[in-house]
Amino acid sequence: MKEINVNRIFALAGFVLSGALLFGTRQFPERAVSAARYVNFLGITMGVLSLILLLSSIRENERNSERVVWIESPLHFVETLIGIIVYFVLINWLGFFVSSLLFLIILGWFLGYRKPLKLIASSVGLLLFIYFVFVRFLTVPVPSGILGGIL
Amino acid sequence: MLSILIPALQTLFTFKVMLAILMGTIGGIIIGAIPGLTATMAVALLIPVTFGMDPVVGLSMMGGVYSGGMYGGAISSILLSTPGTPAAAATTFDGYPLTRQGKGGLAITVATVASFWGGIISTFALLLLAPLLARFALKFGPPEYFLLAIMGLASIVTLTSGNLVKGLISGLLGLIIATIGMDPITGYIRFTWGITDLFEGVSFMPALIGLFSISQILSLTSEAQIVQELATAPKSLKRQKMPKGLAPTIARGGLLGTIVGILPGAGATIAAFISYNFAKQISKTPEKFGKGNPEGVAASESANNGVVGGSLVPLLTLGIPGNSVAAALLGGLMIQGLIPGPELFTKHGAITYGFILSLFFANIFFLILGLYFAPLFAKVSTVSNAILIPAIAMLSVIGSYAINNSIFDVGLMLFFGIAGYFLHKAGFSLGAIVLGLILGPIAELGFGQSLIISNGSPLIFFTRPISIILWIIIILLILPAFSGGILKKQRQKEGEDESNITE
Secondary structure, three states: OEHHHHHHHHHHHHHHHHHHHHHHHOOOOHHHHHHHHHHHHHHHHHHHHHHHHHHHHHHOOHHHOOEOOOOOOHHHHHHHHHHHHHHHHHHHHHOHHHHHHHHHHHHHHHOOOOOHHHHHHHHHHHHHHHHHHHHHHOOOOOOOOOOOOOO | OHHHHHHHHHHHOOHHHHHHHHHHHHHHHHHHHOOOOOHHHHHHHHHHHHHOOOHHHHHHHHHHHHHHHHHHHHHHHHHHOOOOOHHHHHHHHHHHHHHHOOOHHHHHHHHHHHHHHHHHHHHHHHHHHHHHHHHHHHHOOHHHHHHHHHHHHHHHHOOOOOOHHHHHHHHHHHHHHHOOEEOOOOOOEEOOOOOHHHOOOOOHHHHHHHHHHHHHHHHHHHHOOOOOOOOOOHHHOOOOOOOOOOHHHHHHHHHHHHHHHHOOOOOHHHHHHHHHHHHHHHOOOHHHOOOOOHHHHHHHHHHHHHHHHHHHHHHHHHOOOOOHHHHHHHHHHHHOOOOOOHHHHOOOHHHHHHHHHHHHHHHHHHHHHHHHHHHHHHHHOOOOHHHHHHHHHHHHHHHHHHHHOOHHHHHHHHHHHHHHHHHHHOOOOHHHHHHHHHHHHHHHHHHHHHHHHOOOOOOHHHHOHHHHHHHHHHHHHHHHHHHHHHHHHHHHHOOOOOOOOOO
16 A cells, blocks of 8 residues: 555544544533543644645655555564464463463464474473563562462 | 662672673574574563562563664674574674674674674663762653653654654653553543553553564564575684784774763664774775675674663653653663662662662673673574574563463453554554653653643743753754754655664
């Protein structure tokens, strides 16, 4: 996608946001007048800046506009993205340490690291470090998950 | 001043603080040395770790990461020809040719010593200038604080590569996100869609970690298959004697870095390039630059570490971060309950001066570490992205959870990370979003209180003498970016090839 088209889309999104803010302040009660003033100020400024962005993208020549490459390596990008989301869901079930160990090893393998022993050793080493720094030294509770108590 | 400095110094001489500075410096060097990982990311990930610590311990650790990170970038610049941080880009010009000539050890020694002196010069400047500027900030009222927040945003948008309007929109987006939750004056709860976790607002730590870490690792996925090799065997990097005649270059670089660091909007990358070009211009043998001249390494490295102390002057006194690392550091200060301004140098003097003095130790630590353990850091700098990406994702998860023990915050962090990636690709500034988010409550409070004082008249922002000065500074900050944009368009018309270098 060309950058000027990206700018046009974001300018329109800016208008929507600006409108939503201005509309939103109309629901504010009378006692929140100062909050409404500030949000209106932000909404109007967002509208003005979006208009400038839109006008400048209309004025610009499409041929001179640079191409925006959203994702350079789709396979690794998608693997990482799905991996992180699944990891987030798993933490709620398996707790932090079990899901982290699985996440580190599986995503590392998918991203192309093919030395299993090194991969396992570095993952375990990192988790031990986290355990001593966060759990023991800083006494930060980590998510235990629904099955955490059983595992 | 001595009456504050001595107790501050005493707070540093404990095992905990020294260990924190050492660990911070080592962590900073490692992250700085790994291309793709930035000092900003390191500070963002470190804040949750320092949250539960004594403020002096936590801040000293972050200072160590900042100093170490700035220096660490040189290692991969010299040995891989890939700067570990953008700030070390100018170091590659002469550092890498030196390695190719078998003088990698010499280049590392010069970079280490130059970085050390650059850091020391700038820390002295910070120690002398910050209290003076802080005293001036005592005269500020609500309108000035509102304008300061705007000035902070104006300073960071000037750093945005390319489109100034997008930079401003980014900052504004941060301010808008900061309005979610309770209004600071009347306590009215808005834009929360009934989600109780949002009643106190979007906490900025998950946002900061998401924007600086998750979006960065998503960018790194495009480079997962690149195998990096060192241009020389790490064992061959023996410590060398410093070449003679580099002292003036280092002193100039340190001063230039400090000045550029103080100026809001400029940063370490710009400082290093200015210093490098200046050294080349005044040299009797400019033709040697770019072919392995130790002077080039010294000029660039002294300047980028000079920025560390310089950038902390406006940060600690006015709350204006000149670069994204300083923006992340501002998050670290706020989470300790330390609001930049005059109180940092009076009420919290022991902590603030302790932090400033700890930077001297961070510099001493990386001098020793760099001179004796550079081969070790060089080896670490080639670690595979397939290991780094999951590891940073995991640290981001635990970091965003640790602040409030909240899974909701982890989800928020992921949301900001993914959205941040696409916003960055579209040319928006993540640093400006974070800054808007951090400065949002200060801006809103200043805005609301000012209008209450003036009975709703916005003229209050234009009539007070300090406000007028602040408006002039804001305009001065934004104008060069506009003219830069015009120049860029002209160059594009002329068909010149141009590359953007940003922090």
